[in-house]
Amino acid sequence: MATERAATLADVAALAGVSIATASKALNNRDQVAAATRARVLEAAKELAFQPNALARSLLSGRTGTIGLVTHDLDGRFSIPILLGVEDAAGLGKMSALLCDARGDSLREAYHLEALQGRRVDGLVIVGARNDPRPSLGELSVPVVYAYAPSTGPDDMSVTVDHETGGRIAAEHLLACGRTRIAIVTGDPTYGAAHARAEGALAAIAAAGLEPWGTTPLFGAWSEAWGRAAVELLIASNPGFDAVLCGSDQIARGVLDALREGGVSVPREVSVVGHDNWEIFAAGSRPSLTSVDMHLETVGRRAAQRLFDAIDGRGTPGIEYVESSLVLRESTVPTG
Amino acid sequence: MATERAATLADVAALAGVSIATASKALNNRDQVAAATRARVLEAAKELAFQPNALARSLLSGRTGTIGLVTHDLDGRFSIPILLGVEDAAGLGKMSALLCDARGDSLREAYHLEALQGRRVDGLVIVGARNDPRPSLGELSVPVVYAYAPSTGPDDMSVTVDHETGGRIAAEHLLACGRTRIAIVTGDPTYGAAHARAEGALAAIAAAGLEPWGTTPLFGAWSEAWGRAAVELLIASNPGFDAVLCGSDQIARGVLDALREGGVSVPREVSVVGHDNWEIFAAGSRPSLTSVDMHLETVGRRAAQRLFDAIDGRGTPGIEYVESSLVLRESTVPTG
């Protein structure tokens, strides 16, 4: 039931029979304290289960050791790896994160920003739900880093994903597997990421002196249903492809299901690459799915690192791109 | 770059030409201030973009308006809805949550608890990754509520899911659909939830004067692969079932895929129910999946509510169970 009020430094000092100042020094390993005194103070602190009040400390130092994380993705697919990255960058227990969900609502975002600044966070990370550039929040009372969705403000700091490279390495892998008739099936065309990934793939295919199967990428939705529909579309209008490069793992999952049910063997006849390396889809599908990993934890770690630099006055504006890499599984690399 | 230091109440007071005390009263709507004075203070505050320092306020009031959320699930499937529930219970902007991921490691958990208590959170919510009871943290400096994984400590407060009811309503629904030969396929037998759900289903089936198809539930893993394997097992050893009650949506997804590929029509010949109502699986499968929703946001909201009560000195120990409900889709209810 947690009743009695927490012990303060004054309590510790009293119990140890020293002044508050001395107790403080002893506990903070200052070297102007006699060994015997320090021992007595530590003893007293242990006995009272003393925990220094971080509020008081922060009030004095001007630093809270806390950063605000404002996210816009309800399912936490982006924010959790980014939170982990932030925790890692600081080192265990050094920094805490206040996580707020703005749910895509800019009013709610403003509210949370207000509350976080009032709590005197040392800095802010704003996590977008989709990759497209977002308006800058302008000048706030603390440094801000935009993660995943970069800011359009030229003076802002952003860390995002290099979707073009993601598309490129997927295509290069398929080419390296000997595939030449590569169909591109990607998601919602209102997403910049869908275009960027397609552009990267197109560039790699063109560099090999080829063009994508069916001439242009197919845009649709980020869903399994679209993956299945796209395969039917392809088989009806443009059969003969030997690879499908997908804009997401969900799409790829639909593609795999449709191919299997259509009696097409993967990867023998057709290779398939997904995107996101979402374990639950990539590892659970038949066959398991080669996929592009965006390294969101790295995005989070870099965002945190740049934020910490900025807090220390060494911030540098601009957008940083984290490169994706390919995780190989059975949909392109036959087992055995 | 966020340079100049934030305005303090003293700055506001100086600009308005009043004392700090008066400025404070004006800003906090105390009624001992002349209207004209108040207006001047508000004006000054606006001009300086004054934001009261929550740290100073907390130091005085003894409340931070912050709660600590320690989670153990890496993918955030439990913690995000629970975070949302916590935010909702408090009201927008009233309360903030410090989210820490302990990653299933009790050392890391202890570390985070230390840090959170040092930051003087008003209370703590501990979110487990799986439902099984966990050891109590004992007496801490602030109230604690255990969410999803209840504490074994009789004096602790826990909010968890009523898995037995979840199993029961799934079975009752299948019975109401006229199914009598119900196979139960559930997950990892080391999870208490797997057993509880099965028990609930068994009870409902027994109450209808029946027994499950194949006499006992099939335990395996929380995976699609196990769902598929279980169907093959059933068809080989115990064909003739007219429903499959699954322990998770992933299992159900595997079941649906195996049935479809085996030429069995769902829901005409066999009905299928999942568990978790995980949108991405339940809505994306063919046919879409009827599933048990655990109402995790409610778990979070209730956990927060009880925590807030405890903070106000009105805490009540014990385990509270949130009831699941069924979300109907095509795998049990034919369209049209």
Place this chain on the structure above:
DNA sequence: TTGTAAGCGTTATCAA
């Protein structure tokens, strides 16, 4: 209606 002053729990500066 306004202002003075004490205090919340620390740390840092300076005397003793």
Place this chain on the structure above:
DNA sequence: TTGATAACGCTTACAA
């Protein structure tokens, strides 16, 4: 080596 004392930014008796 220790201990007063002054901050940090705010709220709130209490005095003017």
